[in-house]
Amino acid sequence: MTRDVFTSDADVRADSFRQLAESQLPRLYALARRLAGDEAEDAVQDCLLKAYRAFGRLEHAAAGPAWLTSILVNTCHDRRRARSRRPEEVGVDDVDDFSLFRRIADEDPFPYSDSLHLDFLHQFGREDVRAVLASIPELYRVPMLLTYVEGYHAKEVARFLDAPLGTILARLHRGRKLFERRLWEYAEEHGLLKEGPRP
Amino acid sequence: MITCAEAVRQLWAYLDGIVDESHREEIEEHLAFCRRCCGEVEFAEELRDFLAAQAAEDIPDDVRARLTATLDGLEQSR
Numbered sequence: 001m002t003r004d005v006f007t008s009d010a011d012v013r014a015d016s017f018r019q020l021a022e023s024q025l026p027r028l029y030a031l032a033r034r035l036a037g038d039e040a041e042d043a044v045q046d047c048l049l050k051a052y053r054a055f056g057r058l059e060h061a062a063a064g065p066a067w068l069t070s071i072l073v074n075t076c077h078d079r080r081r082a083r084s085r086r087p088e089e090v091g092v093d094d095v096d097d098f099s100l101f102r103r104i105a106d107e108d109p110f111p112y113s114d115s116l117h118l119d120f121l122h123q124f125g126r127e128d129v130r131a132v133l134a135s136i137p138e139l140y141r142v143p144m145l146l147t148y149v150e151g152y153h154a155k156e157v158a159r160f161l162d163a164p165l166g167t168i169l170a171r172l173h174r175g176r177k178l179f180e181r182r183l184w185e186y187a188e189e190h191g192l193l194k195e196g197p198r199p
Numbered sequence: 200m201i202t203c204a205e206a207v208r209q210l211w212a213y214l215d216g217i218v219d220e221s222h223r224e225e226i227e228e229h230l231a232f233c234r235r236c237c238g239e240v241e242f243a244e245e246l247r248d249f250l251a252a253q254a255a256e257d258i259p260d261d262v263r264a265r266l267t268a269t270l271d272g273l274e275q276s277r
Binding site for chain 2: 014017018021022025026027029030033041044045048049052096097099100101102105117118121124126129130133144147148149150151154169172173176179180
């Protein structure tokens with residue numbers, strides 16, 4: 001291979017990486033906000049550096065977005081581990097039987113509503129949902145975000161997190177139940193269960 | 200026939216398409232006669248849409264500028 005051809009290939013690769021990275025920046029940053037909070041920007045920067053170095057190993061351009069997601073997820077995981085924060089487990093017995101649907105129906109917070117459950121969800125703004133998600137232990141929050149916000153299949157999530165599928169499914173189950181329960185608790189604590197303007 | 204509690208426990212997994220065939224049939228058999236659990240299913244779908252709607256998020260201009268500068272730096276370091 002001549003030097004000119006090598007340089008040309010490198011240029012093409014660099015352009016391809018640039019296009020991929022720029023197109024994914026908003027999505028990566030949004031995910032990093034949910035995974036790493038205030039450290040989101042640093043996490044995306046780390047992710048870009050690692051991805052740039054490894055870009056030659058990406059075989060199919062179509063897999064680029066998921067490949068970047070995987071690098072970002074692991075980058076955030078490494079950052080958390082560096083801070084030595086142990087993942088917090090939650091006993092399934094605590095949450096397994098909670099049903100947000102039934103709690104809303106039983107408590108009937110908006111007696112004049114003909115779409116009670118939807119009205120409940122409409123009380124939550126983007127920042128409220130972010131706060132509820134942030135209150136879920138990361139062990140359950142990360143699979144939840146990747147599956148229900150990012151839209152990845154549980155099998156892909158298992159691959160990203162290097163965990164058995166059964167483990168991911170169990171964490172998704174607990175994560176969903178925790179999300180339901182914490183939506184209700186947040187609504188109670190923040191006065192969202194009253195009709196009329198929010199306090 | 201499974202109980203409401205058993206059906207509700209599996210609803211999200213059912214909607215995710217990750218229950219096995221026998222459980223799927225049990226849940227559908229239950230849903231065919233239990234109106235309340237049908238409400239649970241509809242609400243679970245609303246919650247899934249609610250979560251998916253959180254994905255759209257703008258990146259602040261200053262953050263985008265700094266991350267773009269990172270990409271510039273990577274290109275220049277070649």
